[in-house]
Amino acid sequence: MNTADRGMDLQERVSYIQSATNDKVAGDYDEAKTPGELEDGALVEGGALDLLSREAMGLFTQYAAIGIIYGMIPSLNYPIFNVYLQLEGYQTSSYNTLVTLGWSFKVFMGMFSDCFPIFGYRRKSWMLIGWTATMICLTIMTFSSLGEPYCNREKAAQRNSKACTKPYSKASSKDHDLFNLSAPDNGGLFIILSMFVSVGYVTAA
16 A cells, blocks of 8 residues: 555544544533523523513512621621720621621522422522511611710710720729720620621521
């Protein structure tokens, strides 16, 4: 067999191997590709959701509420826990961690709600549970008193005193009555409730 014949035979073999490989890949793709009835992108039957429908508006409202709470709860750290109650630095840092703790378990909550539907609903029931827990915790926080501040700035202003800008140990003895040393103890309930608020709205998300 001359060189030209050997070259032609080699080309035919390579062409055959490529053809067989491409056919196999195409066959594998046919088995794995999206079914024809779902080619429009939907995962379930029913068609695309109307963005102006009641269902869509309910979903938009829910995520708007989640955004408000997600921005509101962590922002309480400075004015209430840092300034009003004068919590220690490690306590305020723990607060920031606890109020976002729910997002760390979001994937597990999603799996749990999918695997354990309530009354046949995988999302609606869990949304109601989450928002109910959030509403209860926020209501308790709303109607619970924080008590007296760590340092009464109104009285200090009436005396033209700058005691509230100083540590208690450096304040004069006549200004000691402006301080409420038990004020940091009042923050525990609000920290725990804030954590449950976070878990509640993440469950509903």
